[in-house]
Amino acid sequence: MTANDILTELEALGSAQTRKIYKRHGVGGDQYGVSYANLKTLKKKIKTNHEAALDLWDSGNHDARILAAMIADPKQADEALLDAWSDDLSNYVLTDAFTGFAARTAFARQKVEAWNDSDNEWKGQAAWGLLASLAMKADATPDDFFEPYLAIIAKNIHTRPNRVRYSMNNALIAIGARSDALEEKAIAIAEQIGTVDVDHGETGCKTPDAASYIRKTRERQRAKARKR
Numbered sequence: 001m002t003a004n005d006i007l008t009e010l011e012a013l014g015s016a017q018t019r020k021i022y023k024r025h026g027v028g029g030d031q032y033g034v035s036y037a038n039l040k041t042l043k044k045k046i047k048t049n050h051e052a053a054l055d056l057w058d059s060g061n062h063d064a065r066i067l068a069a070m071i072a073d074p075k076q077a078d079e080a081l082l083d084a085w086s087d088d089l090s091n092y093v094l095t096d097a098f099t100g101f102a103a104r105t106a107f108a109r110q111k112v113e114a115w116n117d118s119d120n121e122w123k124g125q126a127a128w129g130l131l132a133s134l135a136m137k138a139d140a141t142p143d144d145f146f147e148p149y150l151a152i153i154a155k156n157i158h159t160r161p162n163r164v165r166y167s168m169n170n171a172l173i174a175i176g177a178r179s180d181a182l183e184e185k186a187i188a189i190a191e192q193i194g195t196v197d198v199d200h201g202e203t204g205c206k207t208p209d210a211a212s213y214i215r216k217t218r219e220r221q222r223a224k225a226r227k228r
Contacts, residue, residue, distance in 0.1 A: 001046055003055030003064075010063050013038045022062070024202040026091040031062035039063070043070040050076045057085060062094060069097040074104035082107055086115070089122035092163045099126045103133035116152065121161035128167035132174035143182050146175045150182075154189045157196060166198045169210055176214035183218050187211050 001009075014032025022033060046052070046067075053072035056064040065088070082102055089095045102111060108130045115127035131149055134141065149171065157168045176186025190210035198207045 001049070001052065003052045003059070006042070006046065006052060006056060006067065007059060007061070007064060009042065010034050010061070010067065013042075014063065022093065025093050026201060027062055027093050029062060029090065030060055034063040034066075039067055039070065042067060046071050048073050057088070060088075062091075065094055066097045069094075069101040072101055074101065074106075077101075077105040077107070079107050079110065082111055086111075086120075086123050086126060089120075089126065092122070092125060092166075095122045095125045095163070096129065099129035099133070102126065103130055108134055112149075116149070117156075121163055124161060124164035125167040128164065128171040132167070132171040135171065135174035135178045143179055146178065146182060147185065150175060150185055150189055154192055157193055162199050165196055166207060169196045169198075169207060172210045173208065173213050173217070176210070177217040177221070183214060187214055190214065 011032050013034045015035075016033065018035050019031060019033030022031060049071050050073035053068040056068040056071075059065075082105065085098055089098060102108060112127050112130045112134070115123040116131070118124045118127065131146075135146060153168050153172050157165055157172075160168060172186055172190060176183050176190070187210075193210075196207050196210070200206065
């Protein structure tokens with residue numbers, strides 16, 4: 001399928017009701033209003049198509065960009081592409097989709113380092129989302145890679161832009177769920193910073209309490225390990 005074929009299909013799948021829902025989540029501008037269920041079905045149909053993804057992103061359409069992040073090839077991505085796409089981010093829904101793609105590239109760490117203190121709300125959100133993704137990977141990354149970011153969270157979370165605060169809180173949870181040592185340190189910081197205030201707009205979304213969420217996650221992990 002070409003990008004034009006995909007755009008035609010996206011337009012046919014759009015609905016006023018979905019556009020209304022997206023608007024409540026801060027999505028504006030050019031969009032068809034395609035549900036995630038339909039986007040996922042299209043992704044399965046298209047699979048990976050990097051060239052189409054580039055064209056879809058360049059269309060500027062919100063739904064097309066979400067799908068672009070789903071079908072782009074992380075092996076063909078470079079830092080220039082991630083930087084260019086990050087400049088186009090304009091809401092947290094698109095930023096989440098972009099972060100999911102960026103996390104599958106070879107440049108996740110570099111982008112965490114480059115964007116974690118960005119004044120741009122969406123780049124900041126992406127950086128901390130990438131850090132959470134790194135923390136959730138079962139790999140050999142040492143704890144001391146994550147520890148400096150715990151200190152940044154403790155110092156800065158309450159003064160960062162709205163969606164960055166939410167993303168930092170999620171990163172704190174992910175780091176705390178990674179290991180025994182990080183669990184203890186992350187819970188201590190979560191209790192130190194207390195409630196993280198995030199404006200979720202006209203949605204029913206809530207910000208999780210990091211300390212209790214870490215404890216519950218670690219309890220589930222230990223229970224699962226005991227059953228093996």
